Amino acid sequence: MAMKFAILILVFLSIFPMNINAQTAEEFAAAWDKHHVSNILPSNVRHKDLQNYLEGLKKLGVKVEEVGRSYANREIYQIEWGKGATKIFMWSQMHGDEPTATSALIDMFAILQKNRDQDWVKTIEKTMTIRAVPMLNPDGADVYLRRNTLGIDINRDALNLKTPEALLLKKLRDEWSPEIGFNLHNQNALTVAGSTNKQAAVSFLVVYGDAEKIANPAHERNKRLVAAMTQALNNFIPGHIGRYDDEYTSTAFGDNFSAWGTPVILIETGALHGKDEMFLVKMNFIAFMTSLTSLADGSEKSFSPVNYEMLPNNSSGRISHFVFRNASIINREKPEEILTGDIAANTERRRAEFTAPTIIRRIDRLNGLSGLEEYDVSDYYLVGRFQPLKAGSFAEILFYHKNRTVDWTAADLEKQFPPDGIFSLGKWHKPLPK
Numbered sequence: 001m002a003m004k005f006a007i008l009i010l011v012f013l014s015i016f017p018m019n020i021n022a023q024t025a026e027e028f029a030a031a032w033d034k035h036h037v038s039n040i041l042p043s044n045v046r047h048k049d050l051q052n053y054l055e056g057l058k059k060l061g062v063k064v065e066e067v068g069r070s071y072a073n074r075e076i077y078q079i080e081w082g083k084g085a086t087k088i089f090m091w092s093q094m095h096g097d098e099p100t101a102t103s104a105l106i107d108m109f110a111i112l113q114k115n116r117d118q119d120w121v122k123t124i125e126k127t128m129t130i131r132a133v134p135m136l137n138p139d140g141a142d143v144y145l146r147r148n149t150l151g152i153d154i155n156r157d158a159l160n161l162k163t164p165e166a167l168l169l170k171k172l173r174d175e176w177s178p179e180i181g182f183n184l185h186n187q188n189a190l191t192v193a194g195s196t197n198k199q200a201a202v203s204f205l206v207v208y209g210d211a212e213k214i215a216n217p218a219h220e221r222n223k224r225l226v227a228a229m230t231q232a233l234n235n236f237i238p239g240h241i242g243r244y245d246d247e248y249t250s251t252a253f254g255d256n257f258s259a260w261g262t263p264v265i266l267i268e269t270g271a272l273h274g275k276d277e278m279f280l281v282k283m284n285f286i287a288f289m290t291s292l293t294s295l296a297d298g299s300e301k302s303f304s305p306v307n308y309e310m311l312p313n314n315s316s317g318r319i320s321h322f323v324f325r326n327a328s329i330i331n332r333e334k335p336e337e338i339l340t341g342d343i344a345a346n347t348e349r350r351r352a353e354f355t356a357p358t359i360i361r362r363i364d365r366l367n368g369l370s371g372l373e374e375y376d377v378s379d380y381y382l383v384g385r386f387q388p389l390k391a392g393s394f395a396e397i398l399f400y401h402k403n404r405t406v407d408w409t410a411a412d413l414e415k416q417f418p419p420d421g422i423f424s425l426g427k428w429h430k431p432l433p434k
């Protein structure tokens with residue numbers, strides 16, 4: 001009888017896992033759509049914009065305080081929310097040009113605060129205290145560079161502590177001893193998930209903190225949290241979730257936080273062709289909320305660490321932003337020599353408000369490489385608009401149909417012989433005829 005009862009309980013638990021009142025990924029997405037407060041594309045956010053966001057949080061009643069200054073004397077802030085025993089610590093933008101999570105953190109605290117009457121928020125509030133440092137590297141953020149003003153990568157300064165930002169981060173950890181750390185970054189837009197041509201829009205890593213990777217229960221819990229986040233994000237970006245390279249870096253914060261007793265989950269936001277930065281903010285928000293609610297209501301225990309281990313590893317070198325297949329390339333100085341091959345070109349990373357150049361990376365038979373955008377240009381001659389087309393030059397390209405007669409040495413080629421297509425600044429300035 002007792003046995004039967006136990007089986008019944010098990011069946012009941014498997015049908016109704018512990019997350020009875022947990023929010024679904026769609027509900028988190030809807031909450032973000034309705035309540036998010038970040039309204040600037042993350043790559044355009046400066047320190048003063050962060051300060052405006054934080055003023056908004058304060059007005060909502062969220063605790064925000066200055067906890068230190070950057071090398072160039074910019075204020076660094078910590079947000080605190082919740083009254084529970086479990087201590088969660090999150091920090092973003094220690095690399096100045098990796099901004100997505102800063103906006104997602106602002107949205108997270110705004111949405112938690114605005115929804116304090118909801119059961120799922122109450123559960124978080126009473127079980128955990130969340131502290132977050134958005135934009136740990138405001139000097140780097142203001143010039144959109146990875147490093148701080150001293151030219152030091154803060155994420156390689158966990159042991160030397162030569163930067164005020166690294167010193168502060170370590171102090172905030174040591175004084176509080178949080179149980180989980182979320183280390184929030186951006187990765188290259190052309191990183192892919194596994195042996196595919198799918199961009200890794202989000203990649204995770206459970207950081208061990210030692211070269212031998214000796215697992216303890218906290219690592220297993222963090223793997224379950226990543227499994228929960230992966231399941232949630234699979235509703236929106238299936239196939240676009242990767243596992244970040246698991247390489248031990250003795251001077252990095254993630255590894256050292258884990259070694260000091262705060263096991264870290266690394267979240268790296270990439271890019272997704274056709275989706276803007278705000279979409280990735282929303283994905284971050286859904287990931288954060290999923291991990292926090294599943295931890296707060298215990299439902300993380302129903303996830304398997306195996307689902308983390310099965311994530312495809314990040315890889316690179318498999319995709320380009322643009323591939324022009326079967327190009328016949330004219331060098332105007334030697335028009336009799338026609339070079340044939342595929343052209344791969346990538347767009348540089350800039351703030352959204354700036355025009356980003358697109359640079360030719362390779363001209364070759366590029367069979368193993370996919371383009372996020374691919375064009376078969378076998379019917380055309382390709383000529384550099386301002387400079388010869390070669391690796392390293394701008395992908396500013398004029399296209400002429402092969403049935404035309406063109407004097408390639410003409411002084412004002414573009415005027416005298418209007419091209420059939422013009423590719424400029426990563427766009428079709430004049431699209432090829434269909």
Ligand SMILES: [Zn+2]
Pocket residue numbers: 095098185186
């Ligand atoms: Zn980074």
